Amino acid sequence: MAEAFVEKPDLSPPIASVGVVEWLRxxxxxxxxxALLTLVCLYLIYLSAPPAxxxxxxxxxxxxxxxxxxxxxGACWVFVKARFGQFMYGFYPEAQRWRVDAAFLIFxxxxxxxxxxxxxxxxxxxxxxxxxxxxxxxxxxxGGILGFEVVETALWGGLMLxxxxxxxxxxxxLPLGVVLALGRRSQMPIVRxxxxxxxxxxRGVPLITVLFMASVMxxxxxxxxxxxDKLLRAFIGVTLFQSAYMAEVIRGGLQAIPQGxxxxxxxxxxxxxxxxxxxxxxxxLKLVIPGIVNTFIAxxxxxxxxxxxxxxxxxxxxxAALTDPxxxxxxxxxxIFAGFGYWIFCFxxxxxxxxxxxxxxxxHARR
Amino acid sequence: xxxxxxHVIIQMVDVNKWFGQFHVLKDINLTVHKGERxxxxxxxxxxxxxxxxxxxxxxEHQKGKIVVDGVELTDDLKQIDTIRREVGMxxxxxxxxxxxxxxxxxxxxxxxVRKQPRAEAHKIAMKYLERVKxxxxxxxxxxxxxxxxxxxxxxxxxxCMSPKVMLFxxxxxxxxxxxxxxxxxxxVELAREGMTMxxxxxxxxFAKTVANRVIFMDEGQIVEENEPEEFFNNPRNERTQLFxxxxxxx
Numbered sequence: 001m002a003e004a005f006v007e008k009p010d011l012s013p014p015i016a017s018v019g020v021v022e023w024l025r026x027x028x029x030x031x032x033x034x035a036l037l038t039l040v041c042l043y044l045i046y047l048s049a050p051p052a053x054x055x056x057x058x059x060x061x062x063x064x065x066x067x068x069x070x071x072x073x074g075a076c077w078v079f080v081k082a083r084f085g086q087f088m089y090g091f092y093p094e095a096q097r098w099r100v101d102a103a104f105l106i107f108x109x110x111x112x113x114x115x116x117x118x119x120x121x122x123x124x125x126x127x128x129x130x131x132x133x134x135x136x137x138x139x140x141x142x143g144g145i146l147g148f149e150v151v152e153t154a155l156w157g158g159l160m161l162x163x164x165x166x167x168x169x170x171x172x173x174l175p176l177g178v179v180l181a182l183g184r185r186s187q188m189p190i191v192r193x194x195x196x197x198x199x200x201x202x203r204g205v206p207l208i209t210v211l212f213m214a215s216v217m218x219x220x221x222x223x224x225x226x227x228x229d230k231l232l233r234a235f236i237g238v239t240l241f242q243s244a245y246m247a248e249v250i251r252g253g254l255q256a257i258p259q260g261x262x263x264x265x266x267x268x269x270x271x272x273x274x275x276x277x278x279x280x281x282x283x284x285l286k287l288v289i290p291g292i293v294n295t296f297i298a299x300x301x302x303x304x305x306x307x308x309x310x311x312x313x314x315x316x317x318x319x320a321a322l323t324d325p326x327x328x329x330x331x332x333x334x335x336i337f338a339g340f341g342y343w344i345f346c347f348x349x350x351x352x353x354x355x356x357x358x359x360x361x362x363x364h365a366r367r
Numbered sequence: 368x369x370x371x372x373x374h375v376i377i378q379m380v381d382v383n384k385w386f387g388q389f390h391v392l393k394d395i396n397l398t399v400h401k402g403e404r405x406x407x408x409x410x411x412x413x414x415x416x417x418x419x420x421x422x423x424x425x426x427e428h429q430k431g432k433i434v435v436d437g438v439e440l441t442d443d444l445k446q447i448d449t450i451r452r453e454v455g456m457x458x459x460x461x462x463x464x465x466x467x468x469x470x471x472x473x474x475x476x477x478x479x480v481r482k483q484p485r486a487e488a489h490k491i492a493m494k495y496l497e498r499v500k501x502x503x504x505x506x507x508x509x510x511x512x513x514x515x516x517x518x519x520x521x522x523x524x525x526x527c528m529s530p531k532v533m534l535f536x537x538x539x540x541x542x543x544x545x546x547x548x549x550x551x552x553x554x555v556e557l558a559r560e561g562m563t564m565x566x567x568x569x570x571x572x573f574a575k576t577v578a579n580r581v582i583f584m585d586e587g588q589i590v591e592e593n594e595p596e597e598f599f600n601n602p603r604n605e606r607t608q609l610f611x612x613x614x615x616x617x
Contacts, residue, residue: 258462260458260460260462261462261464263425263456263458263462264456264458264462264463264464264521265464266423266424266425266451267423267425267451267454267455267456267525268451268475268476268480268524268525268528269448269451269452269476269480269528270475270476270479270480271444271448274479274480278475278479279464279475282466283464283465283466286466360466
């Protein structure tokens with residue numbers, strides 16, 4: 001005989017064990033092997049961290065002007081301080097450096113407005129950054145109009161150059177990558193073949209070769225008297241190269257969109273471009289944010305290769321400074337500073353992409 | 368049924384289709400009049416989904432002629448888009464756009480295809496969301512809804528375009544049993560309002576209540592076609608009898 005059904009009450013869940021000791025036991029010393037690993041890691045940290053901190057901060061020399069001020073046995077940050085202007089601006093004339101600052105301030109203000117959710121009028125800010133700002137920046141950086149003194153691109157350098165190349169590369173390679181990815185999946189055989197050829201060509205060649213070709217070989221093929229700026233050639237090389245990678249990342253996203261999404265959009269009467277722009281690409285790009293940011297970060301760091309063609313980006317200018325007879329022997333400080341400079345920007349991009357991913361999450365079910 | 372060109376909305380004449388070597392549709396002839404509610408049934412692989420997907424060109428037919436609301440389906444993309452605007456479709460797996468809210472799912476085509484102003488599109492969308500009884504979910508994302516709710520949103524999304532015909536491709540097959548009714552209720556109501564409907568489904572109860580014609584397909588052909596009462600009580604073809612005996616006794 002079945003027993004009568006009795007409704008069971010909801011009980012509160014068991015109290016989670018909290019507290020430092022409990023946490024240590026659960027996470028660091030749960031098994032003998034785990035405990036051993038923990039101890040080994042702690043020992044390694046003990047071996048490496050204190051000397052590093054001592055060298056970097058405690059015994060480091062911060063004040064002074066020349067190498068004679070670096071008497072201690074720590075890092076000599078005086079070197080970085082003395083060369084800081086050059087590391088930031090390259091050989092850009094000191095009196096004109098405010099122009100670079102102004103351009104970057106405008107850019108950062110615009111970027112901050114775009115990235116902060118609550119700021120209104122994002123569309124206008126975006127349009128300004130994309131279509132007006134390049135002219136503003138060009139005027140400020142290069143000059144030649146509105147009474148600004150001309151500063152040749154050969155004088156640009158340091159972090160400024162790194163940021164300029166990276167920004168242009170990022171902004172140009174994303175849309176180009178989207179177009180190439182769509183082309184590679186196109187029904188039209190010639191469009192598809194062209195896109196495949198383009199992507200495979202650029203992906204198959206090292207960036208160094210591309211830059212070398214652009215700076216050394218290209219002028220040989222151009223008629224006499226025609227020449228374009230070395231920096232412009234680097235822009236084009238970096239952009240085309242990275243757009244090929246971008247295209248493949250985006251293609252991965254496009255392939256992950258189920259056929260049903262295309263069918264539903266078509267059934268509503270959306271044509272190819274509307275279907276792509278409104279339904280497929282928003283989803284595909286969201287899916288591949290990690291891949292896109294990965295490419296951005298790679299691009300940012302690959303800008304160092306322009307030193308091959310005689311442009312002095314952040315790393316290039318640091319290396320140049322190392323050969324200064326007055327400052328021989330401070331290579332470690334120089335490289336640490338350059339590395340830290342790159343890391344700040346790459347880490348920033350990485351964190352922002354994680355934030356965007358969380359923000360765009362709209363529920364689990366994908367149909 | 369004589370063909371009255373004023374009231375014919377879909378006409379398929381000797382339609383044939385192959386998937387590679389496989390002959391999926393064989394000489395399909397079908398005429399649908401305005402206001403008709405047709406249920407298409409048949410074993411899986413019989414070509415019933417393919418047939419209705421040919422009507423809005425999600426599948427391309429290779430031989431024969433399909434005319435929808437006076438426009439013939441050819442390779443002309445403009446004509447295809449014209450037809451798709453007039454023909455609504457509801458899918459087995461809903462196919463809502465997961466990156467848009469329920470409301471945005473409904474207004475998307477209104478804004479971009481029908482070029483309705485924002486406020487107007489919003490009004491139309493809310494009207495149909497009310498009709499499928501989920502106006503309160505308008506600002507949620509599809510991923511936050513149950514299957515039945517998602518399918519009702521999908522129906523509302525199609526209705527927003529005020530289609531002349533609605534195609535349903537197994538609209539309840541992917542749903543949990545307790546959600547089938549809420550979707551069928553919406554469809555029954557739609558039928559009562561006089562919507563022209565072509566529905567691929569295994570819900571024989573639905574066929575009995577709303578259909579005025581039931582079509583049985585097998586191996587790419589229309590095997591039998593009749594009014595529901597005759598179809599269920601006196602199936603003439605052997606294969607129809609076998610199919611019905613398998614479907615109805617479960």
